[in-house]
Amino acid sequence: MGGRPGLSISFTVLHILACLTVTRTNITPDFHSRTNTTTDQYALLALKAHIARDPRNLLAENWTAKASVCYWVGVTCGARKQRVSALDLSFMGLRGTIPPEIGKLSFLSSFTITNNSFHGSLPSELAHLPRLKIVDIANNNFSGEIPSLLNFLQKLERLVLHGNNFMGTIPPWLFNISTLKHVDLSHNLLHGNIPAPAEFGNIEEIDVSWNQISGSIPSTFWNMSTLQLLYLGYNRLSGSLPDDLCQRLTFLQVLAVDDNGLFGPIPSHNLSRCRELNALYLWGNKFDGRIPKDIGKLTNLNWLDLGFNNLIGRIPTDIANCTLLEVLWLPQNYLTGEIPDEIGQLRYLRFLSLGANNLTGTIPFSIFNNSVLQALDCKNSLSGRLPPTVGRWLPNLEVLLLWENKLDGPIPSSISNASGLTTLHLSWNSFSGVVPAALGNLRLLQSLAFKANFLTTESSTSEINFLASLTNCKYLKNLWISENPINGLLPTQIGNLSSSLEIIYADFCNIKAAFQWKLGI
Numbered sequence: 001m002g003g004r005p006g007l008s009i010s011f012t013v014l015h016i017l018a019c020l021t022v023t024r025t026n027i028t029p030d031f032h033s034r035t036n037t038t039t040d041q042y043a044l045l046a047l048k049a050h051i052a053r054d055p056r057n058l059l060a061e062n063w064t065a066k067a068s069v070c071y072w073v074g075v076t077c078g079a080r081k082q083r084v085s086a087l088d089l090s091f092m093g094l095r096g097t098i099p100p101e102i103g104k105l106s107f108l109s110s111f112t113i114t115n116n117s118f119h120g121s122l123p124s125e126l127a128h129l130p131r132l133k134i135v136d137i138a139n140n141n142f143s144g145e146i147p148s149l150l151n152f153l154q155k156l157e158r159l160v161l162h163g164n165n166f167m168g169t170i171p172p173w174l175f176n177i178s179t180l181k182h183v184d185l186s187h188n189l190l191h192g193n194i195p196a197p198a199e200f201g202n203i204e205e206i207d208v209s210w211n212q213i214s215g216s217i218p219s220t221f222w223n224m225s226t227l228q229l230l231y232l233g234y235n236r237l238s239g240s241l242p243d244d245l246c247q248r249l250t251f252l253q254v255l256a257v258d259d260n261g262l263f264g265p266i267p268s269h270n271l272s273r274c275r276e277l278n279a280l281y282l283w284g285n286k287f288d289g290r291i292p293k294d295i296g297k298l299t300n301l302n303w304l305d306l307g308f309n310n311l312i313g314r315i316p317t318d319i320a321n322c323t324l325l326e327v328l329w330l331p332q333n334y335l336t337g338e339i340p341d342e343i344g345q346l347r348y349l350r351f352l353s354l355g356a357n358n359l360t361g362t363i364p365f366s367i368f369n370n371s372v373l374q375a376l377d378c379k380n381s382l383s384g385r386l387p388p389t390v391g392r393w394l395p396n397l398e399v400l401l402l403w404e405n406k407l408d409g410p411i412p413s414s415i416s417n418a419s420g421l422t423t424l425h426l427s428w429n430s431f432s433g434v435v436p437a438a439l440g441n442l443r444l445l446q447s448l449a450f451k452a453n454f455l456t457t458e459s460s461t462s463e464i465n466f467l468a469s470l471t472n473c474k475y476l477k478n479l480w481i482s483e484n485p486i487n488g489l490l491p492t493q494i495g496n497l498s499s500s501l502e503i504i505y506a507d508f509c510n511i512k513a514a515f516q517w518k519l520g521i
């Protein structure tokens with residue numbers, strides 16, 4: 001080839017002349033489009049021929065030569081050129097492969113086939129489509145490696161390969177595509193390290209969660225100033241987060257590194273620069289040290305999940321400066337000290353989990369005055385009594401887990417005012433007094449446990465009221481009341497307990513029956 005330069009030059013000249021001729025003779029755009037929609041038709045019919053299953057006969061009946069491809073289902077044409085500009089075959093239940101002919105849809109800018117059963121490898125001919133901006137093939141069954149030719153798609157903005165079986169490593173060129181804004185490789189079988197981008201254009205979202213990616217997070221990531229969403233969770237990453245993570249990531253909205261092997265302290269420097277951050281998921285790593293006081297500078301935070309780490313020290317009261325918090329999840333750490341009263345001031349808090357720490361003191365009263373609270377989990381070393389109004393202002397509470405503390409005093413009957421309760425676990429405390437019969441007002445109750453307390457009943461010679469009242473709880477599945485000096489008579493209504501009841505533990509309670517009781521009758 002190198003020896004015949006003359007030939008290629010004259011070919012180019014001819015080619016230019018041909019183009020000029022075409023312009024001069026003023027061939028109508030119609031002719032243009034017809035010829036080329038024919039190319040598109042050829043490519044789409046090739047795709048149709050590779051579809052083995054089309055349960056709703058969408059393509060079978062619709063993709064026929066009777067009409068222009070521009071009228072085919074899932075096909076959009078550009079207004080001017082009448083060429084296929086977008087293909088959207090999402091949620092059609094199709095099974096098949098993508099043939100190389102896809103590379104002939106030369107005006108295609110959006111290729112979306114989410115939630116089907118396409119399999120095989122992604123043809124590298126996709127790289128022949130210079131206008132491609134969107135490739136979304138999420139939730140299919142593609143396998144093999146991510147084709148390296150995608151590198152040539154210099155207009156690519158959105159690459160979504162979520163939920164396939166792609167193997168190999170994250171291609172090193174990926175973050176080099178300067179137009180790329182969203183890349184989602186989550187739920188695949190990718191391994192190896194995250195490549196360090198040499199430079200970063202406009203990337204806003206990176207999701208590589210749910211793979212088998214290892215190594216540390218490249219430090220260049222923390223310079224990607226356009227980044228908004230970073231999901232790295234459920235991998236095998238190690239290393240630490242930089243203390244000044246917020247220095248350049250001023251648009252960051254979500255940082256999720258949950259369920260990895262990261263360690264070291266939680267970033268604490270200049271956190272106020274992450275002014276958009278609304279979700280921070282550090283769950284399930286080995287982060288240690290204290291929760292930084294400056295976490296209170298993340299004033300847009302809705303969701304803070306630091307559970308299952310090695311955090312020590314007190315919960316900083318400054319956490320209450322995150323006034324928009326809806327979820328505060330700190331279980332399974334080594335936190336000590338008291339629960340700050342200020343947490344009760346978080347008016348949007350729906351889920352509060354402080355369980356499996358070493359917190360002491362009482363549960364602040366303010367926590368029980370929260371009309372949006374849905375779940376409270378506080379297994380610790382807490383002491384004191386529940387306020388007499390405990391359930392009065394908790395209309396949305398569904399789950400209350402206070403087991404394995406050192407709480408004492410009675411179970412206030414106002415607990416029954418929390419009428420949405422489905423799960424009430426009070427086992428392994430020192431509650432005493434009479435079990436309130438009002439428990440039966442909790443009509444949605446599914447699981448009730450107060451094993452190993454000092455609870456009793458009105459009199460040893462009368463029927464146990466609370467058991468009788470529980471016959472109102474039609475959804476009750478589990479009942480654990482063992483190891484209490486309940487000491488009463490089994491009510492005759494016992495046979496009317498929920499038909500969904502699966503488990504009942506009432507040993508070491510000194511309950512007597514004045515009749516013969518057979519379960520299931």
Ligand SMILES: *[C@@H]1O[C@H](CO)[C@@H](O)[C@H](O)[C@H]1NC(C)=O
Nearest residue numbers: 031032033035036039106107
């Ligand atoms: C049809 O499109 C191809 C590339 O997509 C182009 O090279 C060719 O000139 C077009 N044909 C006509 C007749 O316009």
Ligand SMILES: *[C@@H]1O[C@H](CO)[C@@H](O)[C@H](O)[C@H]1NC(C)=O
Nearest residue numbers: 061062064066067071072073
């Ligand atoms: C194909 O589907 C499109 C969009 O639903 C519809 O407008 C068109 O009439 C259909 N064509 C045929 C031949 O069924």
Ligand SMILES: *[C@@H]1O[C@H](CO)[C@@H](O)[C@H](O)[C@H]1NC(C)=O
Nearest residue numbers: 091114115116138139140163
């Ligand atoms: C999409 O596919 C995923 C995985 O195959 C499935 O879990 C999900 O329910 C599907 N979504 C819809 C709306 O069909």
Ligand SMILES: *[C@@H]1O[C@H](CO)[C@@H](O)[C@H](O)[C@H]1NC(C)=O
Nearest residue numbers: 095116117118119139140141
């Ligand atoms: C994906 O492929 C596997 C095996 O090749 C098969 O068992 C599975 O059902 C496929 N899933 C879908 C959604 O087609």
Ligand SMILES: *[C@@H]1O[C@H](CO)[C@@H](O)[C@H](O)[C@H]1NC(C)=O
Nearest residue numbers: 171172173174175176198199
């Ligand atoms: C990424 O871009 C940089 C600079 O533009 C270049 O040096 C590097 O080779 C590129 N990497 C890949 C894998 O293409």
Ligand SMILES: *[C@@H]1O[C@H](CO)[C@@H](O)[C@H](O)[C@H]1NC(C)=O
Nearest residue numbers: 218219220221222223224248
């Ligand atoms: C991040 O950017 C700063 C300032 O531009 C530069 O000094 C530093 O070397 C960069 N860090 C990395 C890891 O690229």
Ligand SMILES: *[C@@H]1O[C@H](CO)[C@@H](O)[C@H](O)[C@H]1NC(C)=O
Nearest residue numbers: 244247268269270271272273
């Ligand atoms: C970052 O924090 C340091 C002190 O920790 C402070 O001097 C500096 O002004 C802060 N930078 C910004 C941009 O807030």
Ligand SMILES: *[C@@H]1O[C@H](CO)[C@@H](O)[C@H](O)[C@H]1NC(C)=O
Nearest residue numbers: 293294295296297318320321
């Ligand atoms: C939280 O708010 C209090 C009272 O407004 C203030 O004194 C404290 O410095 C704030 N904490 C942080 C970390 O900004």
Ligand SMILES: *[C@@H]1O[C@H](CO)[C@@H](O)[C@H](O)[C@H]1NC(C)=O
Nearest residue numbers: 333334335336357358359381
């Ligand atoms: C928590 O407290 C208990 C009892 O005081 C103690 O045995 C345990 O070692 C403490 N755990 C931690 C992690 O501090």
Ligand SMILES: *[C@@H]1O[C@H](CO)[C@@H](O)[C@H](O)[C@H]1NC(C)=O
Nearest residue numbers: 347365366369370371389393
């Ligand atoms: C409960 O909180 C509201 C504000 O949300 C407050 O007005 C009310 O006084 C509080 N009730 C009690 C008993 O503290």
Ligand SMILES: *[C@@H]1O[C@H](CO)[C@@H](O)[C@H](O)[C@H]1NC(C)=O
Nearest residue numbers: 392413414416417418438441
């Ligand atoms: C709380 O429940 C009791 C009975 O269990 C009921 O008499 C009372 O009206 C309820 N109070 C509120 C505020 O719902």
Ligand SMILES: *[C@@H]1O[C@H](CO)[C@@H](O)[C@H](O)[C@H]1NC(C)=O
Nearest residue numbers: 471491492493494495496497
């Ligand atoms: C159980 O319920 C049935 C129907 O609601 C009722 O007729 C019966 O009297 C109840 N039995 C007891 C022991 O309460």
